Amino acid sequence: ILLKKSGIPTFSRRFSLQEARRAENYLKRDLEWKGNGSILEHVKRKGQSQQLALDILRNEFKLDVVMAEDSFKVKVTDYLKRGAHFHEREWKLVNRKVEQGLVFLSSDETVRLIRKELDELIGSKIQSINIESIPDTFQERVRDIKTLANSTLEIVTFSGEYPPCVKHGIEVLERGENLSHSGRFLLATYLLARGQTVDQIVPLFKNAPDYNERITRYQLEHISGSLGKGTKYQCPSCDKLKSENLCFAIPDCDGIINPIQFGKKRKANA
Structure with missing residues (x-):
């Protein structure tokens, strides 16, 4: 209520993201299997909570999950729809176990598939809250939040x-x-x-709802090839971006197949 009344979208988005992560952990806990028995034995012990998690995945996110003896399975189409946004090698379909049109997943992987949708669902719930008035004591807290926002949020432009x-x-x-x-x-x-450089790019992400400088720097260093196996990742192609709804082509994009080429052709013809 306080965040909604403060009218600061960044704080509301950070809150919704944290709530989404908390809900994600609950789903993982309910799906998770631990012990020496099979997952079918686990269902007998935690059947009610696990079934609730499966119902949430099915009813809220239209993701049908089938339980196997030691894992979970989803349709290839559902997997590709959500897993295509992950760039780690283990998420590539060729690296997954697939049988009869179903992809095998762990409990963590199953929940991660709906991470983006979970965040959007909670965010939409917060945005839909209609608050006409709040007590004076709450108004003081709202002013505190606005003061905090003015001292912590930055606008970083490139x-x-x-x-x-x-x-x-x-x-x-x-x-x-x-x-x-x-x-x-x-x-x-x-x-x-x-x-x-990584140092120049890190500030760009500072206003992201889930910003963590240490994690951001680590991920950038990994992408740049300075960490891990030394693999430097390449900028995705225009076709790849189109498949992920990240293409916003304009006439100047005509003839290019990768964002890196943007502007080069026009300058050559100038």
């Missing part, structure tokens, strides 16, 4: 001739909104390819 897909991602972050995993991957790979 100048330059960026392709519209990159501009869109930057604008989302500048508004303090939650950019998808694929959108963040696009920004990171594009800016690194343009010669920016």
